[in-house]
Amino acid sequence: MTLRLELNGITKRFPGVIANENVSFAVAPGEIHALLGENGAGKSTLVKIIYGVQRADEGTIAFDGRKVEIASPHAARSLGIGMVFQHFSLFEAMTVLENIALGMDNPPPRRELEEKIRHVLNTYGLSLDPHRDVHTLSVGERQRIEIVRALIQNPKLLIMDEPTSVLTPQEVDRLFDTLRQLKAEGCSILYISHKLHEIKALCDTATVLRGGKVVATCDPAEETARSMAEMMIGGSLKDLSPKNDGVYGEERFAISNLSAPGEPPFGVSLKDVSFAIRSGEILGIAGVAGNGQNELISVLSGERTDGVSGVIRLDGSDLSKLGVGARRRAGLAALPEERNGHAAIGQMTLAENTLLSARGPKLLAGSGILRTGKAHDYARTVIEAFSVKATGPKAKAGSLSGGNLQKFVVGREIMTDPAVFIVSQPTWGVDAGAAGFIRQAMIDLAAKGAAILLVSQDLDELLELCDRLAVINAGKLSETMDVKTVSIEKIGLLMGGVHGEDDAAADAEMHRGKAA
Amino acid sequence: MSVQLTVAIMMTIAGAATPLLIAALGELVVEKSGVLNLGVEGMMLIGAVAGFAVAYSTGVPTLGAIAALIAGALVSSVFAFLTLSLMANQVATGLALTIFGTGVSALIGAPFVGITTSTLGPLFAFDNPLLRLLFGHSPLVYLGIALTIAVWWFLKHSRPGLILRAVGESDDAAHAIGYPVLRIRYLAVLFGGAMAGLAGCYYSLVLTPMWAERLTAGRGWIAIALVVFASWKPGRVLLGAYLFGLVITMELQAKAAGFNMFAPEFLAALPYLATVAVLAIISFAPQGGANAPACLAKPFRATA
Numbered sequence: 001m002t003l004r005l006e007l008n009g010i011t012k013r014f015p016g017v018i019a020n021e022n023v024s025f026a027v028a029p030g031e032i033h034a035l036l037g038e039n040g041a042g043k044s045t046l047v048k049i050i051y052g053v054q055r056a057d058e059g060t061i062a063f064d065g066r067k068v069e070i071a072s073p074h075a076a077r078s079l080g081i082g083m084v085f086q087h088f089s090l091f092e093a094m095t096v097l098e099n100i101a102l103g104m105d106n107p108p109p110r111r112e113l114e115e116k117i118r119h120v121l122n123t124y125g126l127s128l129d130p131h132r133d134v135h136t137l138s139v140g141e142r143q144r145i146e147i148v149r150a151l152i153q154n155p156k157l158l159i160m161d162e163p164t165s166v167l168t169p170q171e172v173d174r175l176f177d178t179l180r181q182l183k184a185e186g187c188s189i190l191y192i193s194h195k196l197h198e199i200k201a202l203c204d205t206a207t208v209l210r211g212g213k214v215v216a217t218c219d220p221a222e223e224t225a226r227s228m229a230e231m232m233i234g235g236s237l238k239d240l241s242p243k244n245d246g247v248y249g250e251e252r253f254a255i256s257n258l259s260a261p262g263e264p265p266f267g268v269s270l271k272d273v274s275f276a277i278r279s280g281e282i283l284g285i286a287g288v289a290g291n292g293q294n295e296l297i298s299v300l301s302g303e304r305t306d307g308v309s310g311v312i313r314l315d316g317s318d319l320s321k322l323g324v325g326a327r328r329r330a331g332l333a334a335l336p337e338e339r340n341g342h343a344a345i346g347q348m349t350l351a352e353n354t355l356l357s358a359r360g361p362k363l364l365a366g367s368g369i370l371r372t373g374k375a376h377d378y379a380r381t382v383i384e385a386f387s388v389k390a391t392g393p394k395a396k397a398g399s400l401s402g403g404n405l406q407k408f409v410v411g412r413e414i415m416t417d418p419a420v421f422i423v424s425q426p427t428w429g430v431d432a433g434a435a436g437f438i439r440q441a442m443i444d445l446a447a448k449g450a451a452i453l454l455v456s457q458d459l460d461e462l463l464e465l466c467d468r469l470a471v472i473n474a475g476k477l478s479e480t481m482d483v484k485t486v487s488i489e490k491i492g493l494l495m496g497g498v499h500g501e502d503d504a505a506a507d508a509e510m511h512r513g514k515a516a
Numbered sequence: 517m518s519v520q521l522t523v524a525i526m527m528t529i530a531g532a533a534t535p536l537l538i539a540a541l542g543e544l545v546v547e548k549s550g551v552l553n554l555g556v557e558g559m560m561l562i563g564a565v566a567g568f569a570v571a572y573s574t575g576v577p578t579l580g581a582i583a584a585l586i587a588g589a590l591v592s593s594v595f596a597f598l599t600l601s602l603m604a605n606q607v608a609t610g611l612a613l614t615i616f617g618t619g620v621s622a623l624i625g626a627p628f629v630g631i632t633t634s635t636l637g638p639l640f641a642f643d644n645p646l647l648r649l650l651f652g653h654s655p656l657v658y659l660g661i662a663l664t665i666a667v668w669w670f671l672k673h674s675r676p677g678l679i680l681r682a683v684g685e686s687d688d689a690a691h692a693i694g695y696p697v698l699r700i701r702y703l704a705v706l707f708g709g710a711m712a713g714l715a716g717c718y719y720s721l722v723l724t725p726m727w728a729e730r731l732t733a734g735r736g737w738i739a740i741a742l743v744v745f746a747s748w749k750p751g752r753v754l755l756g757a758y759l760f761g762l763v764i765t766m767e768l769q770a771k772a773a774g775f776n777m778f779a780p781e782f783l784a785a786l787p788y789l790a791t792v793a794v795l796a797i798i799s800f801a802p803q804g805g806a807n808a809p810a811c812l813a814k815p816f817r818a819t820a
Contacts (some may be wrong), residue, residue, distance in 0.1 A: 053692065073694035091682050092810065102682050103693055107675070221594035 002065040004029045004188040005050070005157055010059035013047055018212050019045040023059070025207045025214060027157065029132070032179065032189045032198045034220060038232050038431045039402065043192050044086075046209070047159055050190070051083045052076040066154070074105055086161040086192075088142050092135040092266065096145055100133060103149035120151050124178045130361050140171040140496075144228030147178065158182065159190045164198060166457065169492035176202055185465035194232070195460075206476045210234050233432050238442055240464070248467075249279030252451035253332075253420045258310030259298045268292040268475045270299065273310070273481060275452035275470060277420070282442065283480065284466030285455045289496050290470055292475035294337065295425050295453050301334030302327045314420055329360045331419030335409060337428065337455075339402070343409045346398025350390060351379040353397050353417035354412055361416035378415075386411035386437065403434035410438050414445050420446060424455040439465055459491065473497050523645040525765060531723060532658050533761030535560070535715040535732075537741035540746070540753045541667050543790025547743055549704035550684035550811035552810045554610025556712045557736025558617020563588040563713025565621040565650045568628055568720035577636040577721050581656070581714060584721075588713015589706045591617060594674065596705040600698050618730060627729040632651055635725040636717075652720045656714070661754070663711075668750040681722040687816040689694040697816050712736065741791040747807040760786060767768035772820060 003026045010023040018245055020042045027033040037043045048054040052063065052070040059150055061068055063079050072078050076083070087237045090099050100117060101107040108116065117130050128144050137145075143163065164172045172362060179202065181190055184421075191203055199206055200220045208216040215230045229237055254276040256474035262269040277283045287293060298304045299395050300312065302324040319327050327334075336342045344353045354375050359365040364375045386407045410426055426442070427435035442465060446452050455472075456462050464470055464482055467514040471478040471494035478494045539556055545552050566587035571580025595613050598604040639655060642648040671677040683690045683700045691697050719731045720799075738760055746752035767783040 052694075073692075085692060087685070087688075089692040091685040091689060093685055093807070094681065098682075099676060101675075102678060102690075102695075 003062070004028075004031070004064060005026065005190070007046075007050075008060045008062070010043075010056045012049060012054065012056050017373075020049070020056070021212045023215065027088055027188045027190060028206075029156075029188055030183050030186045032183055032191055032203045033203065034196065034203035034206035035192045035209065036196075036199065036206050036228060036232055039429050040391045040431070041209040041232070043209055044161065047083070047161055047190070047192060050076070051081060059091070070363075070425055077105060077153060080154070080156035081159065082153060082155030082157070083159040084143065084146040084150055084161065084163055084164075086165070088146055088337065090134050090142055093133065094102055094395060095131055095133055097130040097138075099145055099154065100130075100149045100422035103146075103248070104153060106330075112296060120148050122179060122351060126150065126174075126178065128146075138497075139166040139290065140168065143167065147175075155187060155240070157188045157190065159192070162194075163191075163254060164193065164195060167438075168495040169459070169488050170496060171492075172198070179252055182270060193447075196220075196228050197227070200225065200442070208232055229432060235433075237432065240436065241441065248281050249449060251276050252279045252315055253277045253375060253453070254311075254313045255300075256311045256313075257294075258296055258299065258312065260304065260308040261306075262292070262295060262475070268295060269364075270295050271475045273472075273477045275477060277453060279449045279451055280446050281468070282446050282452040282454055282466045284462035284469045284483070285453065285472050285477070286459060286462050286469060286491055286495060287455075287457070287472035289457055291472050293424060293472060295475070296472065297334060297336055297422060297455060300422050301336070325360060328357060331361075332422070333357070333416060333418035333420070334388040334422040335413050335414040335424065335426070337424040339405050339409055340398070343435060344397040344405060347396065349394050349396055350383065350388075350400075350408060351376045351377075351393040354379045354382065358412055358416050361418070368390070382408060382411040382415055385415060386441070403430040406430050407434050407437060410441060414441055417448070418445075418450055420451045420453070421456075422453045425457065426454070426460065427456075427461060437497065459488070517707055519645050523649050524572065525769060526649055528768065529651065529758060530627050530653055531761070532764040533757040534654075534657045534660045535718040535723075536735060536739050536742060536756035537715075537754060538656070538663060538710045538718070539550020539715035539736060540742040540757060541660075541663050541750060542708040542715070543750060544743045544746070544750060544753060545667060545671075545680070545711075545741055546704050547661070547678050547812055548684045548748060548809055549701045550687060550809050550816070551599065551701050552606045552610065552813035553592065553595055553613070553705060553708055554607060554740060555592070555613025555617065555736075555781040556739050557709075557732060557734065558614035558621075559588045559591050559712035560716030560719075560732045560736045560739075561617045561621035561708050561717030562591050564720040564731050565625040565628070565727060566715075567715065567717025568633060569624065570740050571636075571717075571721055572628060572631065572633040575634060577634055579715050580633075580721055581636055584713040585710045586713070586721050586746055588716065589710040589819055591641045593702075594711070595709070596702050599815070600701050600705070604815065606813045606815070614736070619699030621656065622729045624664045624729045625729065629729070631719070632725070632726045636721040651663035654718075656718050656722060660757075664754045671750070681809070687811050687814070691816075703817070712739075715739070738787060742792055744808075749807075760787055760790065763790055 007026040009135055010020050012020040023046060045054065049056045052075050053070045061070060068079060091102065097114060101113060105115055106301060126144050127149065128141060132140060146498055163175060167175065183189060193199055203220050206216055206220045210232060225268050226237060256274045258270055258273040261272040272298065275283060283404050299308050302322060310320065311318055314330055314332055319330060319332065338344055355364050355370060358378060362378055364371050364378060376393045383390055383393065388408045389404045398418050400408065406426065413421060417460050426438050442452055454462065454465060466483050468480045469483050470480040471491055474497060475494060539560060543553065543556055544815035563584035567580040571577045592611065595609055598609045599606045636654055636656065638652045640651055642652050671681060680694055680700055683695060683697050687697045716732055720727050742753055742756045757806035764787050767786055770783055772782055800801045
């Protein structure tokens with residue numbers, strides 16, 4: 001049998017780094033092949049080479065047994081390679097139809113195209129309205145546009161880059177059904193992910209990349225998630241030391257009836273959000289990106305006070321009228337999702353970055369004068385305590401890798417011993433080692449009596465760290481649920497917009513889901 | 517009011533509106549591709565002087581208009597190179613372009629100050645006021661209206677127009693799919709420059725068939741405001757341009773009629789005050805920016 005795709009000795013160098021070194025593997029027709037690796041292992045570069053966005057420096061690619069040069073995405077598409085991007089390449093202010101037309105080289109006239117789209121939607125049981133503007137759609141629907149865009153050109157090889165990171169569990173199941181149907185039709189799929197249980201459930205073969213090189217090839221069905229994770233990081237995985245379950249103190253952080261307008265142009269407004277966190281407790285907020293998480297963080301941190309109503313209490317005193325600095329002095333530390341440019345300033349040194357948020361709690365400034373010596377010492381303490389790989393407090397924040405910078409900013413906040421720690425996506429795009437470290441630091445902080453609010457899209461992380469869990473959807477927060485008793489199905493339904501008020505309806509839907 | 521006067525006023529409105537319309541349509545296409553060129557005023561002045569110089573030396577006003585097109589595109593290519601290839605700040609470069617255009621046009625125009633040339637006037641002369649109102653304008657007036665329809669159709673229904681909008685909406689996504697972002701933006705900027713140049717020569721070849729320093733008197737800024745006012749829709753640009761044409765004409769008519777309730781300076785400032793008011797209202801309105809191209813004025817660097 002001819003192989004669908006065969007890579008031979010692919011090498012790609014960037015100034016200072018080798019992204020891919022002598023990478024070889026093959027994908028058979030109708031095979032779902034996983035590409036595994038940590039961030040920075042070279043998966044994305046490799047995929048861009050296959051899709052013609054980048055050229056390899058060395059090595060050859062064969063498609064359907066013929067050696068090919070893939071010079072552009074156009075060339076890739078005409079060979080029969082389709083791609084679904086991790087960061088969707090969609091145009092928000094345009095319709096679904098226009099977006100699909102833009103992804104094709106020679107789209108047929110409007111009406112014919114619409115018919116074709118409906119045909120693809122019917123064949124794979126997907127639902128999507130071609131005339132809606134993209135910015136009105138949920139993340140799952142947006143991904144469907146990307147998938148339809150690829151499928152409409154009858155690909156022989158479909159590349160999917162981290163397709164499930166933004167989906168609810170139910171949407172993931174539906175996606176897998178579509179992928180299995182494609183496989184049955186003989187389409188090969190190159191599936192990139194770091195979610196190991198998904199790879200176990202879906203893929204036939206896995207190629208593991210580390211530092212740009214192929215380090216292993218395995219059958220995911222015969223491996224455990226842990227063994228694959230260890231192949232990825234090239235070492236053994238450390239277990240988190242357990243939380244002291246059920247040992248909570250007084251209520252420390254209480255929000256009631258918080259409402260706020262969304263960020264323009266397409267933001268989500270917060271609607272009557274209430275919750276409370278006790279001392280020593282971690283409350284998780286799950287939800288698909290863009291459902292009000294950023295708004296919630298910026299309202300709690302004090303970055304946004306315009307049009308905000310409701311009460312924010314820390315140890316009984318109302319913070320809702322205070323600005324960012326005053327809230328920090330009161331013991332509230334908040335860390336936004338975006339580390340570059342929001343949590344840290346890349347052009348400034350680590351010492352200078354500590355001044356941004358820790359100057360009040362750590363007395364790094366007073367009477368209008370910065371105490372740079374103290375800031376320097378504090379930065380050094382953080383670097384040592386959180387084993388941040390950096391040349392020292394004088395290193396520019398921008399020179400650190402994502403994982404190390406994240407460790408630094410988390411450390412900067414945690415070492416001020418905050419009463420309340422609010423954090424969004426702390427391990428997004430962070431390697432497994434650093435992620436474990438950050439999670440442990442949060443558990444330890446809670447053990448010291450802090451109240452922690454963890455906003456994340458990673459359900460596994462939430463289930464591992466949190467004591468209780470709530471789901472945010474379209475700016476509304478569900479009731480909080482105990483992590484030990486909650487079901488994944490219920491969380492998934494809440495993420496998809498079935499709200500707690502109609503529990504009966506949700507239950508019915510769940511049962512149908514289980515029966516199907 | 518006599519029929520003659522009414523027609524004369526309406527003709528003046530069309531005359532005042534046309535250069536705004538043409539320049540604004542050009543800028544609309546530029547902005548739809550995600551580039552903000554604030555140098556419209558400068559490009560209009562260059563077009564005005566180039567058009568006048570060529571029309572005067574050859575005696576053929578049509579050649580003047582063509583020269584204005586080319587001159588506008590040439591100056592805008594400098595802007596395109598600086599902002600697209602060298603990734604200079606678009607706002608600063610646009611302002612510099614206006615200052616540059618003002619200076620260079622004054623320099624080139626120095627020998628032409630005070631002389632007149634043959635104009636790019638109406639193709640047909642009519643005594644009947646209605647016929648004159650319909651067919652008695654400069655060809656550029658009709659071109660402006662045709663251009664509105666053409667730009668609307670191009671953006672809404674043609675594939676290149678769709679791609680242009682896509683580039684302005686998300687340059688990274690367009691690049692990832694495989695569209696040449698920079699090439700598309702270059703072409704858009706050149707088109708915008710050509711249209712600004714053409715609009716400029718309307719002042720030196722139609723309205724006042726002569727050259728004077730700063731002849732366009734800040735109308736380039738009105739054109740930029742018009743694009744925002746029209747929320748990037750060609751039909752509304754047409755409407756807005758004629759509305760501004762009306763305001764400008766009111767000022768002229770009031771002066772002619774000896775209307776002196778307000779100082780003449782106030783009336784002269786009216787179109788510019790209206791511009792400021794429109795921009796202020798639009799930026800306050802919650803949905804105001806919603807239709808703006810998402811990548812407007814953002815430099816694009818191909819990352820992968």
